[in-house]
Amino acid sequence: MNTISESQADAIQELSNMAINRSAGQLAELTGRPVQLMTPQVRLLSLREFEHFLSDNLYYSAPCINQNFYGSFAGRSLLLYPKASASQLVTLLLNEEKELETLSTMETSALVEVGNILVNSFMGFVCETLDLSVNFTVPQMHMLSPKSARHIIYSDLEGGKSATAEHTVALMLDNEMTVEGTQITGHIILFIDTQTALKLVERMEEIWQS
Amino acid sequence: MAELNHSVEQVLLDGLGLGVISLDRELRITRWNEWISLQMQIASQDALGHPLVELFPSVAENGLLQRLNQTLQHGMTQLLSPLFHHHLLPIAISRKADRTEYMIQSIKILPIKDEHDIVGLLLLVEDYTERTTFEKALRKSNDELTAERLQLQTMHEDLKAAQREVVEAEHLKALVETAGATAHEISQPLQALQTSQEILLYEPDAETNPWRPALTKSLQHIESIVQIIRKMQSIQQYRTKPYLRGRNIVDFESASTEKNRSADT
Numbered sequence: 001m002n003t004i005s006e007s008q009a010d011a012i013q014e015l016s017n018m019a020i021n022r023s024a025g026q027l028a029e030l031t032g033r034p035v036q037l038m039t040p041q042v043r044l045l046s047l048r049e050f051e052h053f054l055s056d057n058l059y060y061s062a063p064c065i066n067q068n069f070y071g072s073f074a075g076r077s078l079l080l081y082p083k084a085s086a087s088q089l090v091t092l093l094l095n096e097e098k099e100l101e102t103l104s105t106m107e108t109s110a111l112v113e114v115g116n117i118l119v120n121s122f123m124g125f126v127c128e129t130l131d132l133s134v135n136f137t138v139p140q141m142h143m144l145s146p147k148s149a150r151h152i153i154y155s156d157l158e159g160g161k162s163a164t165a166e167h168t169v170a171l172m173l174d175n176e177m178t179v180e181g182t183q184i185t186g187h188i189i190l191f192i193d194t195q196t197a198l199k200l201v202e203r204m205e206e207i208w209q210s
Numbered sequence: 211m212a213e214l215n216h217s218v219e220q221v222l223l224d225g226l227g228l229g230v231i232s233l234d235r236e237l238r239i240t241r242w243n244e245w246i247s248l249q250m251q252i253a254s255q256d257a258l259g260h261p262l263v264e265l266f267p268s269v270a271e272n273g274l275l276q277r278l279n280q281t282l283q284h285g286m287t288q289l290l291s292p293l294f295h296h297h298l299l300p301i302a303i304s305r306k307a308d309r310t311e312y313m314i315q316s317i318k319i320l321p322i323k324d325e326h327d328i329v330g331l332l333l334l335v336e337d338y339t340e341r342t343t344f345e346k347a348l349r350k351s352n353d354e355l356t357a358e359r360l361q362l363q364t365m366h367e368d369l370k371a372a373q374r375e376v377v378e379a380e381h382l383k384a385l386v387e388t389a390g391a392t393a394h395e396i397s398q399p400l401q402a403l404q405t406s407q408e409i410l411l412y413e414p415d416a417e418t419n420p421w422r423p424a425l426t427k428s429l430q431h432i433e434s435i436v437q438i439i440r441k442m443q444s445i446q447q448y449r450t451k452p453y454l455r456g457r458n459i460v461d462f463e464s465a466s467t468e469k470n471r472s473a474d475t
Binding site: 029030067093094104105106107109110112113116120123124127128133134135136137138139 | 273284285286287288289290291292293294314316318320321323326338341342345349
């Protein structure tokens with residue numbers, strides 16, 4: 001799905017960069033290390049395209065943090081790390097190398113907090129931009145598997161209505177942060193209905209142009 | 211009906227097994243459930259209406275106040291990991307003469323909204339102390355089991371190596387006995403054969419003997435057999451090499467300490 005123009009992509013990219021960078025200071029304070037966030041790349045994908053994106057196996061058995069939101073609009077946010085980046089992040093946070101599968105509850109919650117900060121900075125910006133009021137559920141961490149990925153992508157988003165490939169899109173930000181020289185890749189994905197996504201894109205373009 | 215709902219709400223709040231504190235926009239306490247009352251030894255009626263910072267002065271410095279204000283401003287749910295923050299609400303679980311131990315907590319901050327505005331905050335406090343202790347013990351036990359498994363693995367490998375050595379020693383013994391006996395039995399007739407061939411080769415009219423080239427060749431072959439016998443007599447290791455139809459045969463060259471003299475010279 002390629003329904004955003006180049007200038008719209010630029011607008012989202014620059015504004016998302018501003019949004020994401022709000023969290024750099026907080027992440028630096030939390031980790032006790034300098035954190036630099038790069039300008040994210042933005043993509044709008046259909047659910048099928050997103051499922052295909054996951055299928056190269058870089059993301060399975062890696063942690064993902066998802067959070068539902070509801071109110072003026074409903075959807076789900078997801079923070080996804082490739083396995084190699086997740087391992088690097090864990091090493092940075094815990095100061096020791098550890099298998100992702102052996103993380104304790106406390107260590108897992110540290111990953112969730114980092115993810116929560118990144119997602120909040122972006123979602124806060126989206127809500128401000130669109131003047132929307134949404135409520136969030138508590139973030140949850142899962143180890144991504146083909147089964148859980150399908151559940152996250154396709155499970156009900158609002159009021160028992162099934163998310164269909166035609167009505168929902170994945171707005172994806174490819175995010176790179178450098179923590180004390182170590183580059184960590186992550187993706188923030190918003191599963192929202194197509195109309196809201198397009199409204200968001202148009203509004204961002206307007207703001208950027210003005 | 212409203213009274214019943216309030217009672218249900220109270221039962222839920224008190225039965226959750228975690229601390230629930232609600233705050234208004236000025237961060238004054240509006241709800242203080244039974245769990246937090248018990249942990250803090252402060253009854254609900256004594257906590258209600260007081261600013262959170264009055265009961266927990268350290269929240270002004272440890273970052274919690276800042277996070278509460280962020281949620282008031284942006285309305286985002288926040289999760290504060292015990293790994294980073296340990297005990298943002300200093301709830302003592304044991305006091306000793308020299309030090310006080312505090313509850314390790316995971317805190318969630320949720321905004322309370324009316325139709326449009328954020329009217330307050332909800333703090334959910336989960337006790338991670340026991341879980342952390344249990345996980346540490348589990349990890350220690352897991353590390354010990356891993357170390358034991360590695361030790362058993364090493365012992366198993368040592369045992370297999372020792373078994374291999376015993377089998378090899380048996381093979382070597384049988385090989386040395388068989389090869390030694392064979393070499394001994396062949397040596398004497400071979401010596402006689404070599405002597406007779408040399409007599410024929412060096413007799414007075416040997417220069418004109420038409421069999422001379424064949425005799426010379428024959429003596430060279432006898433010398434080769436002598437070399438093989440020497441190797442058979444100096445076998446030190448059991449070594450084999452592949453032979454036809456998937457079978458192995460003894461490799462005299464690598465099994466013996468005797469090198470091929472013709473090759474050396």
